[in-house]
Amino acid sequence: MLSRSHHSLRAxxxxxxxxxxxxxxxxxxxxxxxxxxxxxxxxxxxxxxxKNGEPSDVLQLHTFSIxxxxxxxxxxxxxLAAPINPADINTIQGTYGSQPSFTSLIGTSSxxxxxxxxxxxxxxxxxxxxxxxxxxxxxIPAVAQFGTWRTHAVAxxxxxxxxxxxxxxxxxxATISVNPSTAYRILxxxxxxxxxxxxxxxxxxxxxxxxxxxxxxxxxxxRAAIQLGKLWGLRSINIVRERSSPEETEALKAExxxxxxxxxxxxxQFLSRExxxxxxxxxxxxxxxxxxxxxxxxxxxxxxxxxxxxxxxxMVSYGGMAKQPVALPVGLLIFKDIRFVGFWLSRxxxxxxxxxxxxxxxxxxxxxxxxxxxxxxxxxxxxxxTDISTLAQEVQGGLQGFRRGKGIFVFGDT
Amino acid sequence: MLSRSHHSLRAxxxxxxxxxxxxxxxxxxxxxxxxxxxxxxxxxxxxxxxKNGEPSDVLQLHTFSIxxxxxxxxxxxxxLAAPINPADINTIQGTYGSQPSFTSLIGTSSxxxxxxxxxxxxxxxxxxxxxxxxxxxxxIPAVAQFGTWRTHAVAxxxxxxxxxxxxxxxxxxATISVNPSTAYRILxxxxxxxxxxxxxxxxxxxxxxxxxxxxxxxxxxxRAAIQLGKLWGLRSINIVRERSSPEETEALKAExxxxxxxxxxxxxQFLSRExxxxxxxxxxxxxxxxxxxxxxxxxxxxxxxxxxxxxxxxMVSYGGMAKQPVALPVGLLIFKDIRFVGFWLSRxxxxxxxxxxxxxxxxxxxxxxxxxxxxxxxxxxxxxxTDISTLAQEVQGGLQGFRRGKGIFVFGDT
Numbered sequence: 001m002l003s004r005s006h007h008s009l010r011a012x013x014x015x016x017x018x019x020x021x022x023x024x025x026x027x028x029x030x031x032x033x034x035x036x037x038x039x040x041x042x043x044x045x046x047x048x049x050x051k052n053g054e055p056s057d058v059l060q061l062h063t064f065s066i067x068x069x070x071x072x073x074x075x076x077x078x079x080l081a082a083p084i085n086p087a088d089i090n091t092i093q094g095t096y097g098s099q100p101s102f103t104s105l106i107g108t109s110s111x112x113x114x115x116x117x118x119x120x121x122x123x124x125x126x127x128x129x130x131x132x133x134x135x136x137x138x139x140i141p142a143v144a145q146f147g148t149w150r151t152h153a154v155a156x157x158x159x160x161x162x163x164x165x166x167x168x169x170x171x172x173x174a175t176i177s178v179n180p181s182t183a184y185r186i187l188x189x190x191x192x193x194x195x196x197x198x199x200x201x202x203x204x205x206x207x208x209x210x211x212x213x214x215x216x217x218x219x220x221x222x223r224a225a226i227q228l229g230k231l232w233g234l235r236s237i238n239i240v241r242e243r244s245s246p247e248e249t250e251a252l253k254a255e256x257x258x259x260x261x262x263x264x265x266x267x268x269q270f271l272s273r274e275x276x277x278x279x280x281x282x283x284x285x286x287x288x289x290x291x292x293x294x295x296x297x298x299x300x301x302x303x304x305x306x307x308x309x310x311x312x313x314x315m316v317s318y319g320g321m322a323k324q325p326v327a328l329p330v331g332l333l334i335f336k337d338i339r340f341v342g343f344w345l346s347r348x349x350x351x352x353x354x355x356x357x358x359x360x361x362x363x364x365x366x367x368x369x370x371x372x373x374x375x376x377x378x379x380x381x382x383x384x385x386t387d388i389s390t391l392a393q394e395v396q397g398g399l400q401g402f403r404r405g406k407g408i409f410v411f412g413d414t
Numbered sequence: 415m416l417s418r419s420h421h422s423l424r425a426x427x428x429x430x431x432x433x434x435x436x437x438x439x440x441x442x443x444x445x446x447x448x449x450x451x452x453x454x455x456x457x458x459x460x461x462x463x464x465k466n467g468e469p470s471d472v473l474q475l476h477t478f479s480i481x482x483x484x485x486x487x488x489x490x491x492x493x494l495a496a497p498i499n500p501a502d503i504n505t506i507q508g509t510y511g512s513q514p515s516f517t518s519l520i521g522t523s524s525x526x527x528x529x530x531x532x533x534x535x536x537x538x539x540x541x542x543x544x545x546x547x548x549x550x551x552x553x554i555p556a557v558a559q560f561g562t563w564r565t566h567a568v569a570x571x572x573x574x575x576x577x578x579x580x581x582x583x584x585x586x587x588a589t590i591s592v593n594p595s596t597a598y599r600i601l602x603x604x605x606x607x608x609x610x611x612x613x614x615x616x617x618x619x620x621x622x623x624x625x626x627x628x629x630x631x632x633x634x635x636x637r638a639a640i641q642l643g644k645l646w647g648l649r650s651i652n653i654v655r656e657r658s659s660p661e662e663t664e665a666l667k668a669e670x671x672x673x674x675x676x677x678x679x680x681x682x683q684f685l686s687r688e689x690x691x692x693x694x695x696x697x698x699x700x701x702x703x704x705x706x707x708x709x710x711x712x713x714x715x716x717x718x719x720x721x722x723x724x725x726x727x728x729m730v731s732y733g734g735m736a737k738q739p740v741a742l743p744v745g746l747l748i749f750k751d752i753r754f755v756g757f758w759l760s761r762x763x764x765x766x767x768x769x770x771x772x773x774x775x776x777x778x779x780x781x782x783x784x785x786x787x788x789x790x791x792x793x794x795x796x797x798x799x800t801d802i803s804t805l806a807q808e809v810q811g812g813l814q815g816f817r818r819g820k821g822i823f824v825f826g827d828t
Contacts, residue, residue: 097749189612196765198603199613199728199755298744314613320744327741330712330734333756335511340754341613342747351610 040068042076042124045384045414046150047391048112050102052094055395059092059115061388064106066152072128074154077139078414081174082119082148084380084398084407086319091115091145092395097344100145114147117346119409120163120173121153133157138165140177140360142353144346151382151414161357167368171377171408176363179220179375179406182345183228183294184359186316187212190341192291193312199339201314204292207233211283213308214294215239215267215301216321218252220375220406223259225294227372230260237263237282237290237308239270239301259373271304279308292316299324311336318343376405383412454482456490456538459798459828460564461805462526464516466508469809473506473529475802478520480566486542488568491553493828495588496533496562498794498812498821500733505529505559506809511758514559528561531760533823534577534587535567547571552579554591554774556767558760565796565828575771581782585791585822590777593634593789593820596759597642597708598773600730601626604755606705607726613753615728618706621647625697627722628708629653629681629715630735632666634789634820637673639708641786644674651677651696651704651722653684653715673787685718693722706730713738725750732757790819797826 044066049058070076090096092115102111123137133139139160141148146159163173187204194200204210212229216222217238229236238261243249253264263282269275280286289310295302296319306315306328315338317326332338349356366372380394391409398407458480463472484490504510506529516525537551547553553574555562560573577587601618608614618624626643630636631652643650652675657663667678677696683689694700703724709716710733720729720742729752731740746752763770780786794808805823812821 097745185611197599197762197769199615199753201613303739317744317747319748325717325741325743326747327739328754329739330731330756331509331511333731333740333754334733334758335756337756337758337761339613340742340747342744342749342751344748344751347751348611355611 042066042068042152044106044150044152046106046114046147047116047388047395048106048108048114049092050108050110050112052092055089055092056392059388059392059395060108060112061391062106062108062112066154068125070125070127070154072131073157074127075131075133075139075157075160076124076126077121077153077155077160078124079148079151079153079382079409079411080120080122080138080170081411082116082409083175083178084395084409085118085178086321086398087178088115088117088149089395089398091117098145098346100147113145114150116148116150117141117145118174118178119146119148120170121155121160124152131157133160133162138163138168138170138173140173142356144349149409151384151411161360163360163364164368168364169374171379171410172367172374173364174408175220175375175377175406176360176367178345180224180228180363180372181349181356181359182221182318182343183224184363185345185348186294186318186343187225187228187232187234187292190292190314190316190343192289192310192314193337193339195312201339204232204234209233209235209288210292211235211237211262211288211290212292212294213237213239213290213305214296215270215305216296216319217256217261217264219296219319221294221296221318223256223373223375226256226259226261231366231371235262236260237265237279239265239267239305242266242268267301271300275304275308283310286310289313294318295326296321298322298326302326303328306332306338306340309336309338312338314339314341316341316343318345378405378407379410380407381412382409382414384414456480456482456566458520458564458566460520460528460561461530461802461809462520462522462528463506464522464524464526466506469503469506470806473802473806473809474522474526475805476520476522476526480568482539484539484541484568486545487571488541489545489547489553489571489574490538490540491535491567491569491574492538493562493565493567493796493823493825494534494536494552494584495825496530496823497589497592498809498823499532499592500735500812501592502529502531502563503809503812505531512559512760514561527559528564530562530564531555531559532588532592533560533562534584535562535569535574538566545571547574547576552577552582552584552587554587556770558763563823565798565825575774577774577778578782582778583788585793585824586781586788587778588822589634589789589791589820590774590781592759594638594642594777594786595763595770595773596635596732596757597638598777599759599762600708600732600757601639601642601646601648601706604706604728604730604757606703606724606728607751607753609726615753618646618648623647623649623702624706625649625651625676625702625704626706626708627651627653627704627719628710629684629719630710630733631670631675631678633710633733635708635710635732637670637787637789640670640673640675645780645785649676650674651679651693653679653681653719656680656682681715685714689718689722697724700724703727708732709740710735712736712740716740717742720746720752720754723750723752726752728753728755730755730757732759792819792821793824794821795826796823796828798828 142161291313293315295317298320299322556575605617705727707729709731712734713736
C-alpha cells in the first residue's frame with residue numbers, strides 16, 4: 001500500500017496533471033465515484049473527532065458529498081498530502097494552545113472538527129472562471145486549523161495560498177508551512193541582547209558564523225534549522241537522543257553533519273560533566289558566543305541548553321516533547337541575562353500575513369534549487385478504501401518513540 | 415546604642431554640618447582619633463572578607479589609615495549610612511552574579527574585599543579646592559561594589575554621584591540606589607508584547623491604570639513598586655507571606671494599602687484554588703490585562719505569578735528568595751507568549767550612566783516632596799568602638815526570616 005501510494009504520488013507530482021489523467025481514465029472506479037450522481041457531487045472523506053481524547057479512541061472517518069455549485073469566491077480542492085504533526089495530535093487530545101470550533105458543517109451527527117494544520121491541495125475547480133487560482137494549481141492553507149486530514153475541501157480564496165509547484169513533489173509542498181517555517185522565523189528573529197536596557201534583541205547576523213544550539217535536532221524543525229543556518233552562514237550545535245544502537249546513533253550524527261550541522265552530540269554527552277569542557281573547546285574558550293537556543297524538549301534538556309548559552313542570549317521554546325516544565329535557575333535570568341520566550345507559528349502567521357507569503361516563497365525556491373532537503377517521511381497511503389482503523393493507528397503511532405520519519409498522509413485514489 | 419546612633423544621625427542630617435561640629439568639639443575622643451598624629455591621617459575601619467563564606471564566619475573588622483594627601487581627582491568621604499542588602503550577603507557567600515576582586519589596597523594581611531553596594535557619604539575634604547564636589551556634599555556610589563561597609567573612603571570623582579541633600583535624611587539617601595531604582599526601572603521598561611513577531615515589548619502606560627503583579631510585595635523593591643506604580647497611575651496586585659499572627663498579616667496588608675497597593679493577598683490565598691476566581695473578579699473577568707509580573711521569590715510563587723499573567727505579558731525576575739528555580743510549563747511560553755527575563759540593576763547602571771543620574775534625581779525629588787516613603791529600617795549603630803561580633807551578627811541576621819525592617823548601618827562617632 002505504502003509503496004504503491006508513494007509511486008502514484010511521484011507520478012502525480014512529475015506530471016502535475018495526474019488528477020486530470022485519472023478523471024479521464026475509465027479504469028478508475030474512484031474517479032467515477034468522485035464525480036458521482038447526475039448532479040456532479042464529489043464524494044469526500046474526512047477524519048473527524050467530536051470530543052477530545054487519544055486519536056485511536058476518538059477519530060472517525062466521515063463520508064460526505066460536496067456540491068458542484070461552489071461560490072465565485074471558492075475553490076474545490078483535492079488533497080495531495082497532509083503531514084501528521086505533533087500539534088495535530090495535541091489538538092485531538094485537547095492539550096493544544098487553541099481549540100478549533102466543533103461544527104456540523106460536513107454533516108457529522110455530532111459537531112466535529114477535522115484535524116490537520118498542514119497539507120497541499122490541487123485545485124479541481126473554481127467558482128469563478130476568472131479566479132486568480134486556477135484548476136491544476138497547488139495551494140496550501142493560509143489559515144491555522146484548516147483541517148487537512150480529508151480527501152477534498154471547499155475553501156474560500158483567501159483561506160489558501162498558491163504555491164509554484166514547478167519541480168516540487170507534493171510531500172515537499174505539504175511540509176514547508178510548519179517545520180521549515182518555524183526554523184526560518186526563529187533563526188531570523190531571535191538572538192543576543194542589544195545590551196541597552198529592557199529586552200532589546202537582534203537576530204543572529206547572516207554570514208557571521210555566529211552559533212546557535214538546539215535540542216531535538218533531528219526533528220523536522222531541527223533539520224530545517226541546520227540547513228537554513230548553514231545557508232545563512234551560521235553555525236549549529238545539535239543535540240539528539242541516542243538511537244537504539246551506537247551504529248544508528250553514529251549514522252544519525254553523520255546524516256545531520258551531511259545536512260550542514262557543525263557539531264552533533266547526544267543527550268547523554270550533553271548532560272554529562274564533560275560537556276562544559278567540550279563546549280569551551282567548541283566556542284574557542286567562550287570567545288565565540290552562543291546567542292540563541294532552540295528548545296523543543298523541556299525538562300533537564302532545556303535547563304542544560306540554557307546553561308550552555310552565552311550572556312544575553314535568548315532561548316526560544318517551540319515544543320515540549322518531554323512534557324516537563326522548563327526549570328530556570330534564577331541566576332541564569334538575572335546575572336546571565338538569558339531571556340526565555342516561546343514561539344508559536346500560528347500566532348506569528350496571524351500577525352504577519354505578508355511576511356508569511358514571502359517566507360513560503362523563499363523556502364519553496366530553496367527546495368527547487370536543491371538547497372533544502374526534505375525531512376525523512378513515513379508515508380501513509382490514504383485511498384478511497386483505506387479504513388478508519390488504519391488511519392487512526394497511524395496517527396496514534398505518531399505518539400510513540402522513534403518513528404521512521406515524519407508521518408504524512410499521501411492521497412492516492414480518493 | 416541603636417537609639418543613640420539614631421538620634422545622632424538625625425541631628426547630623428538636620429544640620430548637614432554635624433561632622434564639622436564634631437570635629438570642632440573637644441568632647442569627642444573619636445574626633446581626635448580620626449584626625450590623629452601630626453600628619454592628619456584619618457583612622458578608618460572597614461568590614462572585610464578574604465574568602466567567601468557565611469558573614470559571621472568570614473567578616474573581619476580592619477583598621478587602617480587614610481593619608482591626608484589625596485589626589486586632585488579624589489575626595490575623602492565619611493560614611494553616614496549603608497544598607498545591608500541581600501546582594502551584599504550573597505557577595506560575601508560567593509553566590510552573587512559577579513565577584514569583586516580581592517585586593518590589598520587597605521593593607522589587610524590577605525587580599526580582601528569590602529562589601530556593601532549602597533550607601534551615602536559626606537565629603538570631608540577634596541583633593542582639588544575647585545572640585546565640583548565640595549566639602550559637606552553628600553554622595554552615593556556611581557559604580558557597583560564600591561564597598562560601603564566602612565567608616566571612610568577615598569574615591570575618584572567619577573566613582574561617586576552627588577545628591578542634593580536638602581530635606582533628606584541620610585538613611586533615605588542611602589537607600590535609593592538599589593531598591594527604588596530596581597522598581598523604577600522595571601516599571602518603566604517592561605510590559606506587554608507589542609504583538610508583532612519577536613519579543614517586542616512596550617512598558618506599562620503611565621496613567622492607564624494597567625495592572626502589574628508582584629510577590630515579595632513588602633520588600634524594599636515591592637514597597638517602591640507599589641508607590642511608584644501609584645504615582646504613575648498603574649494598579650498593583652501584591653503578594654505577601656503570612657506574618658506570625660493574623661493581626662500582623664492584616665496590619666501589613668493595611669500598611670501596603672496605605673502605600674498605594676490596590677490588592678494585597680497572602681501567598682496562601684495566592685496559591686489556593688480560589689485564586690483564579692478572585693483574579694477574574696479583580697481583572698473584570700480578564701478584560702483588564704495583567705501585563706507585567708515582578709518576581710523576587712522563585713519556586714511555586716513564581717510559577718503561580720506566571721499563571722496569573724495575561725497573554726503576551728512579561729515576568730521580570732530580580733531575586734530568588736526561595737532559592738528554588740522558576741519552573742515554567744512550556745504552554746505558558748508558547749501559547750500564552752509569556753516572556754521570562756531577569757533584571758540586574760548593576761548591569762543596567764553600567765549600560766545607562768546618564769539615565770541613572772536622571773532616575774536618582776527623580777527619586778530624590780519624590781522623597782523631598784513627601785511622595786515616596788522610606789521602607790521600615792532596622793538601624794544598626796556603627797561607632798568607633800562597635801566590635802566585629804556585633805557588626806557580623808547584624809549582617810548574618812539579615813539572612814533570617816522576618817527582619818523588623820531593612821538592615822542599615824548608621825554611622826555615629828567613627
